[in-house]
Amino acid sequence: MEGTLHRFGPEIWLADGPVVAVAGFRYPTRMAVMRLRDGTLFLWSPIALSDALHGAITALGEVRHLIAPNGLHDRFLGEWQGAFPHAALHAPPCLAARHPDLRFARDLADGPGFAWDGEVDQIAIPGNRITTELAFFHQASRTLLFTDLIQHFPRGWFAGWRAIVARLDGMTAPEPRVPRKFRYAFSDRPAARAAMRRVLDWPAEKLVIAHGPPAEQDARAVVARAFRWLGV
Template identity: 30%
Template sequence: MRQIGENIWVHEDSMQMLGAPLGLRMTIVRLSNGGLWVHSPTALSPQLQEGIAALGQVAYLVAASNNHSKWLQDWCEAYPEAEVYVSAGIPCKVPLTHYHILQPGMENVWAGDFEWQSMPSVPLFNETVFYHVPSQSLIVTDFIQHYPEQDDYAGMVGMMTKYVFEPIGFKGCCVAPPLKMGFTLKDKPAFKRFISHIEAWAFTRIVVTHGTIIEDDAKAIFQDLTRRFLQ
């Protein structure tokens, strides 16, 4: 793990997607009460647990997009005292017993540490995004992604990138390609309000789950990427 700001750390991992490795990032925040908030849990290992223990006690497990539940059950078993917050589609995939659904109108149990907004009427993702106030970090799962440009397309990974991922939109700083298809947004005015709420936050970085953290001109990049949804 590495620290990227005040009381915020990240852990890098990967998984296979269509035969090519896809980078993953887990984000850990130490809350003002000392407990740990773990976003988008990755594969659990004894070494990772040791690193987590050095930071504090896991109080919350957060799986904030429908497509990020692969290792959630392992974490629930390893940290049974942690409260679990998930997107609406995850309970259909993971046999959870005690959990909370992330959704508009939910009480902000992390007030003082986070502000948050849930995507309205986007059942493909049901994603909730978070603004960590102390570190001025916007934390996203699939919504915003960042894949640096590649000049070398050697090997299978490079070929998959060039001929599969980039043509469907996984290139540079991007919104999740399915969001560019109008039919995925069931309530466009509500999604516009969702974007406007996020723009009002004073974030200076975007911690993405896929790709490279956006450290420079984060607000301007976000505004450029999401302008299409405000028109």
């Protein structure tokens, strides 16, 4: 149900948010909440903040880290920073320039060196002209998280000409895919390939994506198939 948290694994919860429109394309939204060993919370890709979600999250612990995992998921950061002014907001460097209204902590980059070292790992997937996305791995639940680089909309989600565009783009393929617009935007494939090989070294079992259903198992195989075109 929209705005409610459900447990996805040890110390990780997911919440589905309202559908947002990007260029007329309707995107379902999803965030993840991870609780670190010190009891603080790491919020990945925050969705629209509702009273119900605020209550459910504060019941789990103190919100300490707000994470924008790429340059595209920035729509709701302001309301979260307003509600949790003491949380550190981390994002790729491009977002700081676009949001002078927000206060950013250290830019997201490959670890180590972050407060969540040893519990959540991240790897930047470089060389893409649309955005640099960071893949995350939550160790306690063995969950791999991708934001926009892997998408999996149900058939029939889009209507009219957008359904055709979405199908051609790979957004509504039978399996999770890297949409073609992102594939073609990789200008430095060797750099992306090297990063993805490191991602596939994580002992991931579950997969969370922002736009599509999560997978409870075989995360590495699913991701490897989605990136086969890159030669990983």
